[in-house]
Amino acid sequence: xxxxxxxxxxxxxxxxxxxxxxxxxxxxxxxxxxxxxxxxxxxxxxxxxxxxxxxxxxxxxxxxxxxxxxxxxxxxxxxxxxxxxxxxxxxxxxxxxxxxxxxxxxxxxxxxxxxxxxxxxxxxxxxxxxxxxxxxxxxxxxxxxxxxxxxxxxxxxxxxxxxxxxxxxxxxxxxxxxxxxxxxxxxxxxxxxxxxxxxxxxxxxxxxxxxxxxxxxxxxxxxxxxxxxxxxxxxxxxxxxxxxxxxxxxxxxxxxxxxxxxxxxxxxxxxxxxxxxxxxx
Amino acid sequence: xxxxxxxxxxxxxxxxxxxxxxxxxxxxxxxxxxxxxxxxxxxxxxxxxxxxxxxxxxxxxxxxxxxxxxxxxxxxxxxxxxxxxxxxxxxxxxxxxxxxxxxxxxxxxxxxxxxxxxxxxxxxxxxxxxxxxxxxxxxxxxxxxxxxxxxxxxxxxxxxxxxxxxxxxxxxxxxxxxxxxxxxxxxxxxxxxxxxxxxxxxxxxxxxx
Numbered sequence: 001x002x003x004x005x006x007x008x009x010x011x012x013x014x015x016x017x018x019x020x021x022x023x024x025x026x027x028x029x030x031x032x033x034x035x036x037x038x039x040x041x042x043x044x045x046x047x048x049x050x051x052x053x054x055x056x057x058x059x060x061x062x063x064x065x066x067x068x069x070x071x072x073x074x075x076x077x078x079x080x081x082x083x084x085x086x087x088x089x090x091x092x093x094x095x096x097x098x099x100x101x102x103x104x105x106x107x108x109x110x111x112x113x114x115x116x117x118x119x120x121x122x123x124x125x126x127x128x129x130x131x132x133x134x135x136x137x138x139x140x141x142x143x144x145x146x147x148x149x150x151x152x153x154x155x156x157x158x159x160x161x162x163x164x165x166x167x168x169x170x171x172x173x174x175x176x177x178x179x180x181x182x183x184x185x186x187x188x189x190x191x192x193x194x195x196x197x198x199x200x201x202x203x204x205x206x207x208x209x210x211x212x213x214x215x216x217x218x219x220x221x222x223x224x225x226x227x228x229x230x231x232x233x234x235x236x237x238x239x240x241x242x243x244x245x246x247x248x249x250x251x252x253x254x255x256x257x258x259x260x261x262x263x264x265x266x267x268x269x270x271x272x273x274x275x276x277x278x279x280x281x
Numbered sequence: 282x283x284x285x286x287x288x289x290x291x292x293x294x295x296x297x298x299x300x301x302x303x304x305x306x307x308x309x310x311x312x313x314x315x316x317x318x319x320x321x322x323x324x325x326x327x328x329x330x331x332x333x334x335x336x337x338x339x340x341x342x343x344x345x346x347x348x349x350x351x352x353x354x355x356x357x358x359x360x361x362x363x364x365x366x367x368x369x370x371x372x373x374x375x376x377x378x379x380x381x382x383x384x385x386x387x388x389x390x391x392x393x394x395x396x397x398x399x400x401x402x403x404x405x406x407x408x409x410x411x412x413x414x415x416x417x418x419x420x421x422x423x424x425x426x427x428x429x430x431x432x433x434x435x436x437x438x439x440x441x442x443x444x445x446x447x448x449x450x451x452x453x454x455x456x457x458x459x460x461x462x463x464x465x466x467x468x469x470x471x472x473x474x475x476x477x478x479x480x481x482x483x484x485x486x487x488x489x490x
Contacts, residue, residue: 147356147358147359152353154352154353155351155352155353157352158350158351158352159350159351162350183392
């Protein structure tokens with residue numbers, strides 16, 4: 001068989017593009033954006049980062065933990081919450097970025113505005129969240145350009161969880177909620193670095209989440225008005241920041257409506273707590 | 282020097298002869314190809330049924346792969362775009378020949394919109410609307426179309442057949458597509474359900490071109 005024919009046969013049968021060592025090639029081929037048929041592949045066929053041969057990221061990370069060796073503290077610690085109610089989805093996040101016991105920023109932005117109908121929250125490692133959610137925003141935009149319709153919340157969250165699954169076990173840390181309004185109505189999905197993807201009515205992530213759950217669970221009821229829902233979101237974050245050392249700063253509150261999201265408010269948590277204290281004692 | 286030995290060579294007047302020959306193969310077909318279904322779309326092809334099998338298989342895999350990766354069912358336009366990208370790929374690679382297939386892809390999107398697309402061996406695709414290529418058919422339909430008739434299956438079919446007979450069709454083939462029921466069963470019967478304009482996918486065949 002002539003060389004060009006045998007190459008063609010290999011390519012058709014998928015032999016060339018699926019190399020089982022895709023993750024381990026040093027200086028591998030350019031990131032494939034299109035498959036052999038020129039059709040796009042949602043970023044699944046090859047990884048964003050090539051990992052050098054012989055390198056094991058999860059073992060490396062273990063050596064950086066507190067127990068043995070040098071300790072590298074990743075940016076962790078936050079409280080975010082989101083819940084669906086009759087008039088849409090409320091998203092509330094704090095704004096403290098901590099690295100160990102050092103507060104790196106008191107006004108970090110933990111909500112990424114993917115498009116006027118999609119929001120993503122960030123908790124866990126700030127670098128991981130920012131990078132992967134921006135990548136998700138890129139994929140959502142490409143989806144809209146290619147298919148002439150906006151991506152659904154379900155599809156967007158699935159793309160993010162596929163990205164996470166590609167690097168499972170390698171030490172990514174990300175807990176995110178993808179919120180939006182699409183043809184099927186309001187959507188809320190929780191996606192994390194293990195590849196978990198859950199649809200639900202209410203989620204809270206970050207190390208302050210238990211405090212937030214307590215507040216929102218006790219105050220939630222289906223027939224809430226919009227103002228009551230805003231207040232519930234604010235309270236959830238404010239009380240969580242009061243008790244959790246790694247959360248603080250301001251509450252950034254968004255409301256996802258049928259015609260898109262609006263940013264409701266940005267309020268300092270210490271002022272909120274002083275306001276609530278009058279009722280507390 | 283002949284410009285039709287290899288697919289990847291343009292002729293001086295900008296033809297890809299192999300693609301043109303593939304389209305000839307489609308024209309010459311006089312038999313109806315088998316009807317296949319994959320994931321909600323009905324797929325009708327003609328001429329080289331072996332080529333069709335390969336294409337259908339790839340399309341099926343792509344439908345499921347999309348479902349797995351994106352968690353949403355495909356739209357008819359997406360799979361048409363995929364099939365035509367695949368065909369185009371084969372007009373621009375060495376060692377291969379184009380698919381000798383034209384396809385009609387018909388189905389309902391997830392939100393209920395009916396769609397009909399046609400692809401050809403060069404890899405282009407277009408959306409069909411009733412009367413796209415037959416002015417006479419359209420005029421007749423406009424004259425005789427009555428909204429209340431569209432409720433009855435038999436009357437819709439009758440109108441469609443009348444329209445085709447009007448333009449002198451010798452062989453007519455009618456296929457109908459019903460929206461998926463909750464059990465996911467595909468009814469290949471003639472009972473019609475949906476939007477009147479797309480109530481049937483009409484394939485118009487001539488015995489001889």
